[in-house]
Amino acid sequence: METLNISELAQNKLILLFIIKGADNLFTEEELTSFILEREILNFFLFKQYISELLESNFIIFDSKNNYHITEDGKNALELFIENIPVEIKDKIIPSIMLFKRNKTSEKSVLSSYYKDEFERFFVNLTLKESENDILNLTLEVPNEDYAKSICENFKNNPDDFYLNIINYFD
Structure with a gap:
């Protein structure tokens, strides 16, 4: 099994915060899981671990519609450390987030x-x-x-x- 250093762990959590914030809190658990796995951003087990830790640390929450929301603490952490997400990763993720948002909002x-x-x-x-x-x-x-x-x-x-x-x- 692959071991990750502290920097990679933090970066992966920041990527999740970046995705949730970028999608304007529109992701359900199933949609976010699919989004992450289809793009091979993280494996399933690491994704679930990071989401659990982000929920426990109150960086993200669930709303009544079971959508993930980034909290003020999550926004602050992302703002402080966003430069730790490589540009290549952001460039790969942003178009997918925009497409997801467009599809999700057009449905509604x-x-x-x-x-x-x-x-x-x-x-x-x-x-x-x-x-x-x-x-x-x-x-x-x-x-x-x-x-x-x-x-x-x-x-x-x-x-x-x-x-x-x-x-x-x-x-």
Whole structure:
């Protein structure tokens, strides 16, 4: 088994803090595990050991949605020692973090649903979220269920176009 010196142990924990902070605390345990293992950043056992130690030392915590969050202590440690993470490692990790964030936020940012009220009318609710904020929330009455389904599907497939068309309408 490979033995690591103190410097490597610290560097690996800093890399984990860097990844969690860089992803804006969006990683669940499963997602972070996959992220680390797929990129061969650490082996499974070292990863679990470091995560456990970071949790015990209060550098990271779990929120109610089981996402990892970096604490103020974790941010301070990362800020003080970030130069101990080699540039090559940061350059390898940053694009992957950006892709993860984009995929994760796009999953949550486009919401569409429809319902029928007590008078047999159909309504479509379309929402765009950016971070935790609604940037668009629109409810429309539509003639029938098929039309409601079509609007929901079109909105999910082209949310940016939809949003820009509305903004341009008021311009």
